[in-house]
Structure formats: structure tokens, C-alpha cells
Amino acid sequence: MSELLASDPQPSVVDADFYRWLRDVPAVCAGPPDPDLRAVFEAFLYHEADLLDRREFGAWYDLFTDDGLYWVPIGDEADDPARAVSVAFDDHRRLGDRIAWMNTGNVYSHQPPSVTQRMISNVMVWAVDAQTALSRSAFTLHAYRRGVTDIFAGRYEHVLRMDDGRPTMIRMKKAVLIDRSSPLHNLTIIL
Amino acid sequence: MVEPRLDGLVGDGRAHRSLYTDRDIFELELVRVFGGTWVYIGHDSEIPRPDDYVTRTLGRRPIILTRSRDGTVHALFNRCTHRGTTLCQEPHGNSRRFVCTYHGWAFTNDGACVAVPYPAAYGPSHDKSTRDLKRVPRLESHRGFWFGTLNPDAPSLDEFLGxxxxxxxxxxxxxxxxxxxxxxxxxxxxxxxxxxxxxxxxxxxxxxxxxxxxxxxxxxxxxxxxxxxxxxxxxxxxxxxxxxxxxxxxxxxxxxxxxxxxxxxxxxxxxxxxxxxxxxxxxxxxxxxxxxxxxxxxxxxxxxxxxxxxxxxxxxxxxxxxxxxxxxxxxxxxxxxxxxxxxxxxxxxxxxxxxxxxxxxxxxxxxxxxxxxxxxxxxxxxxxxxxxxxxxxxxxxxxxxxxxxxxxxxxxxxxxxxxxxxxxxxxxxx
Missing domain, CATH: 3.90.380.10 (Naphthalene 1,2-dioxygenase Alpha Subunit; Chain A, domain 1)
Known part of the structure; x- marks a missing residue:
């Protein structure tokens, strides 16, 4: 991980096809979820949340594929990310920037750091093919810092790479906040 | 509201902490600064079509920036002239009329009062046109950026921007x-x-x-x-x-x-x-x-x-x-x-x-x-x-x-x- 973050990160892979792929993701979620995949997905999502709560940002970053995306949209569901800003639209390189940035020790909004606790439920999973599955889940994130607890709530959408029937890597993590249309405080926290 | 003390708070290379902490000063700012000079309200591209609107505030004053059928832009106070209810709750949208949910008074998006239910009880002197929505009296734009002020003595927007x-x-x-x-x-x-x-x-x-x-x-x-x-x-x-x-x-x-x-x-x-x-x-x-x-x-x-x-x-x-x-x-x-x-x-x-x-x-x-x-x-x-x-x-x-x-x-x-x-x-x- 550390050498990946050191310098000269790989060029971006976000191109017109990538945007097209993103626009098509929700359509795959039609139909009832697959109950057989739920347990392995829950285990993966809990592990991911635990890494973030323990501030193991490097290990969390390592879960992303080279063409992975961490995405926190703003505005209407229908907004095209190519024509809208997001709170985060982090391809692999910018996600590396974010982790390197947090590791500088000079992110003042992390001094002292927020103590966070994520909770995940309502996990629904759809298999796309042997290598890919999607999930939607509900999350709440309490973040305590300097006498104030901020609450973030919303929905996760994950596109995960599957190996031998288990999720192993994150192709996309999208966190859709319920209050994304109102002003938000201290979004330096990874959702 | 208590009139806050304002003399001597800024100048000589210093500023008083009350500029940042005093609630009375803050409330006065919302009236005088965010009302008495040209304040940015919105942009042409946010209301591109006829009947588009966005809701905004000027200080604490809720307003609706609308584009009426003829393309004219209006900054209307989001306040029913009857009892003061806000008329529009959405951040943006497209509507020809704003109808009060309380007693049904209705206004077109140029501010005209067009309906007062059961008007007979108001008597023969009742004239709907005296119930039009109030508006930000001065509204001007530069390159699509709309600014408004409630101050009749403010300079033109042109002079203000300079x-x-x-x-x-x-x-x-x-x-x-x-x-x-x-x-x-x-x-x-x-x-x-x-x-x-x-x-x-x-x-x-x-x-x-x-x-x-x-x-x-x-x-x-x-x-x-x-x-x-x-x-x-x-x-x-x-x-x-x-x-x-x-x-x-x-x-x-x-x-x-x-x-x-x-x-x-x-x-x-x-x-x-x-x-x-x-x-x-x-x-x-x-x-x-x-x-x-x-x-x-x-x-x-x-x-x-x-x-x-x-x-x-x-x-x-x-x-x-x-x-x-x-x-x-x-x-x-x-x-x-x-x-x-x-x-x-x-x-x-x-x-x-x-x-x-x-x-x-x-x-x-x-x-x-x-x-x-x-x-x-x-x-x-x-x-x-x-x-x-x-x-x-x-x-x-x-x-x-x-x-x-x-x-x-x-x-x-x-x-x-x-x-x-x-x-x-x-x-x-x-």
C-alpha cells in the first residue's frame, strides 16, 4: 500500500465508457435480491466498515480494484456524474490522494480525529455474473468529535468483485446520503 | 431587538470580537447587510425556462426567484399577503402559480394575486390587485447573475459592481x-x-x-x-x-x-x-x-x-x-x-x-x-x-x-x- 501511495500514481481509467457503465449500474438491481449471497456480503461490508471505524484507511484503500470508484453523489438520483459534482468522485488515483492527504497529519478537521461507528443493515444482494455482484444496504454513521456528534445516514451501493462465490474487492462504493441536498458538516469523514 | 453598539468596532488595524459572536449584531446584519446592499440571489441558468423558479433567502427573508411566461425575472417574497404563510416549499421547480395551502389565496409567478376564495365577505372595496405579492423592489443582473436589494438609495448594480x-x-x-x-x-x-x-x-x-x-x-x-x-x-x-x-x-x-x-x-x-x-x-x-x-x-x-x-x-x-x-x-x-x-x-x-x-x-x-x-x-x-x-x-x-x-x-x-x-x-x- 505505502508504495502505491508514494508517488507517480497510475493514470485515471475514467473515460466515456466508465461513465456509461456507471449510468447502467442501477438497472441491474431489478428483481428480488439473492438470499444465498447475503451472509458473505454482510461479512464483507462489516469488515469494510470496521476498517474505517478503526481508521485503517490504507487497508480499506487496498480493497479497491485499480478501476474502482468511491462515490458520494449530491443532488438528484438522475444527475449524470459527468455533469454534476459529487462530495467525492474518487477514482483509484484520487482515492490514493485522499488517503495520502489524511496521512499527512495536517488535516485539521481530524485533529482530534472523529470517533466513528458505522451500522449497516437491510443488505440486499444481486448476482450479475460469476465475477460481479451488487448490493444495496442501509447505513448510519455516528461521528463524535470535540463534544458534538454528527449523524450521517443513507444507502450504500456496492459493486463487488466475486472470487469463488465470495466478494473480495470493491469495484464501486456509492454512499447516498439522505440529506445530501442540505449543507453538510465535516465531510472529510469517509462514509 | 436590542440596538447593538457599533461605533469603534473596526478600524486602526483591529476588529472587535463581537463582529463574530454577538447575536444582536448578527440579526442586524441579516436586515441591513443582506438587504441594504446588492446581494446575489441566483443565476439565469437556474431558471432557464418560463415558469421556472428557485427559492432563496435574503438574510432571513424567504424569496422566490421566478421567470414568468414572458421571460421576465421576479424576486418575490415567499409570503402570502393574507396571513404570511410561505407559499413555496420546494428548492426549485416549474409552476405558473403559487397557491397558499392555508386559505387558498393564489398568485401567478409574476406576483399578481389572482384568487381569493369566497371574496364576498371582504365587501365591495375589495380589490385583488392590492393583495399582490411583495417583491424585492430592485432586481438587476450582470452576465446572468441576478442581484437584489431592498434599499432605494443603493447605487445601480453597475456602479455597485464597479x-x-x-x-x-x-x-x-x-x-x-x-x-x-x-x-x-x-x-x-x-x-x-x-x-x-x-x-x-x-x-x-x-x-x-x-x-x-x-x-x-x-x-x-x-x-x-x-x-x-x-x-x-x-x-x-x-x-x-x-x-x-x-x-x-x-x-x-x-x-x-x-x-x-x-x-x-x-x-x-x-x-x-x-x-x-x-x-x-x-x-x-x-x-x-x-x-x-x-x-x-x-x-x-x-x-x-x-x-x-x-x-x-x-x-x-x-x-x-x-x-x-x-x-x-x-x-x-x-x-x-x-x-x-x-x-x-x-x-x-x-x-x-x-x-x-x-x-x-x-x-x-x-x-x-x-x-x-x-x-x-x-x-x-x-x-x-x-x-x-x-x-x-x-x-x-x-x-x-x-x-x-x-x-x-x-x-x-x-x-x-x-x-x-x-x-x-x-x-x-x-
């Missing part, structure tokens, strides 16, 4: 069609007074310290020095950037002298950078692609138009005071009308950089200021930088240019603040 107009034009003229479009903003808050971000707007003193995290990250990831390279010098005052005071509290910080030929090559790598640049080259050829991609970053200036409007990077930033110690800051991304889709997409990815990795550190410092300023026994902040060592010069238009770390922009807006807070004012709802 030299700031030129910089607004620089920003908008980069669009091939000569117009820009605003999109859904990134909305952030900090728990501090609204003027703390104003103090910061043309402050070239803070970046090497407040933005250490982004400087270090850039150094670790992409090499180069740890100083903000666009200052071009260790001591930012030895570089070529400068700031200007433009009158009426407006300021401009010009980063371009430190940025070299290419704004694009100075931009930190953003998602989609290489594939989308390659797509431009494939479509337009190398020379044209390198010209087009210069439209993606901002023009290299920070413009502030007091009291609520900034241009930063390629974004329009709007500051909304919510409470004495709570401020909302909306970062509207903009696209250039007539520019290639790919260029406008790159503008989105560039716009996500600074709010994420830069502004958040400023916000934290504002919150630390707000906490420190709570001490009643320590009354003053220092705004004296450049007073004794005056390296400014004033041109024939009256524009004062100072080194980039000078407090002159801050002192200039404090003077305008003082003027607005104390001058005789007869605010009216038209």
Missing part, C-alpha cells in the same frame, strides 16, 4: 457561447460566523499554513516543492500574485502571475484526466485539444463581491449566514456553454478538488477561531498587516493593489460593513 464586473466577465467570457450554466452545488457548513470566510477570501497569508495538508499530499504524490508553487517564492510577498480592493467591499486575488502559461498543467491530476484528454486529441487534434483543455480549470483568480458571492477556481461560491456561529457555503460547479462535453466533464472533476482537500482545513480553522473568540476579556483581532509597511499603490481608477498577504482587502470590507451597519437606511418591500 471594477468587479471586469472579473465576472473574465470568468464568463471563457465560454464559447458567452454564457455559463450553474449546477447543483456542493453544500458545506462550518460552525462559525459568516465573516470568517470573508476574512479568508483574499487572504494570501494563510495558504502555506492552513493548506499544509494539500501541499504535503501534492508533494508526496506528485513531487515538487511543498510551498504553494503558484506563489513562485518562499515568501509569498516576493512572488507575483497580488490582491486588489475594488470598492464596496469587493476584492480580487490574482493568482495568474504565479501560474505560468498553462492553467491546465497547473491543475492537480483529476479523475478522467488522461482518457478524456486523449478523447479531445482524437477528436480535435493535439493543438486544438491543448487549447480547449485550458477551459477546464478556473481562470486563476479569486473574486469576492461583498457580502455573499465569490468566484473561486471554476466555481461560483455563495455564502449564507444561518446563525451567528453557523454558515452555509454553496460551491456551484459551472459549465461553459458551447464548450465540448469532455471539457465540461473535466470541470466537474476539477471542482471536486479544492472543497475536498483545501476548504475543509480553512473551515476547521474558522471553527477554532470561533471558539477562541468566545473569550469576553480578549476583545480584539489583528487586521494590521500592511498598515505600517505600506507597499500598496492606487491606480487612476482608484483600485488599490497590495501584496498578496496584506490585510487591506479585509480592512476594506470591514469599512463597507461598518457603513452598511450605520448608514441611514429605509428598506422597503415593493
Amino acid at each position: 471594477p468587479a464586473k471586469y472579473w465576472l466577465d473574465v470568468f464568463v467570457d471563457r465560454a464559447p457561447d458567452g454564457t455559463i450554466t450553474l449546477h447543483t452545488p456542493y453544500r458545506m457548513t462550518y460552525r462559525g460566523n459568516w465573516k470568517l470566510i470573508w476574512d479568508n477570501g483574499s487572504d494570501g497569508y494563510h495558504p502555506a499554513f492552513s493548506h499544509l495538508s494539500i501541499l504535503k499530499m501534492s508533494h508526496i504524490r506528485y513531487g515538487g516543492g511543498r510551498s504553494l508553487s503558484n506563489f513562485g517564492a518562499e515568501d509569498p510577498d516576493e512572488g507575483h500574485m497580488y490582491n486588489q480592493t475594488l470598492g464596496h467591499g469587493h476584492t480580487m486575488l490574482d493568482q495568474r502571475p504565479g501560474m505560468g502559461e498553462s492553467l491546465w498543467s497547473r491543475a492537480r491530476p483529476m479523475p478522467s484526466k488522461e482518457p478524456q484528454y486523449a478523447a479531445l486529441v482524437e477528436r480535435y487534434g493535439e493543438a486544438e485539444a491543448s487549447r480547449l483543455v485550458e477551459m477546464a480549470p478556473g481562470p486563476g483568480l479569486n473574486l469576492t463581491v461583498f457580502p455573499s458571492f465569490h468566484l473561486i477556481g471554476n466555481q461560483v461560491v455563495v455564502i449564507t449566514p444561518l446563525e451567528v456561529d453557523l454558515t452555509a457555503v454553496n460551491w456551484y460547479p459551472t459549465t461553459l456553454d458551447g464548450a465540448p462535453e469532455v471539457v465540461n466533464e473535466l470541470r466537474m472533476r476539477i471542482a471536486e478538488d479544492f472543497p475536498n482537500f483545501g476548504e475543509v482545513d480553512d473551515f476547521e480553522n474558522f471553527e477554532r477561531q470561533q471558539a477562541g473568540l468566545s473569550i469576553p476579556e480578549i476583545e480584539w483581532i489583528d487586521t494590521s498587516r500592511g498598515l505600517e509597511v505600506d507597499r500598496s499603490w492606487t491606480d487612476q481608477r482608484g483600485i488599490r493593489t497590495t501584496p498578496v498577504t496584506d490585510d487591506a482587502p479585509l480592512r476594506a470590507y470591514h469599512e463597507e460593513w461598518k457603513r452598511l451597519m450605520t448608514v441611514e437606511m429605509n428598506l422597503t418591500a415593493g
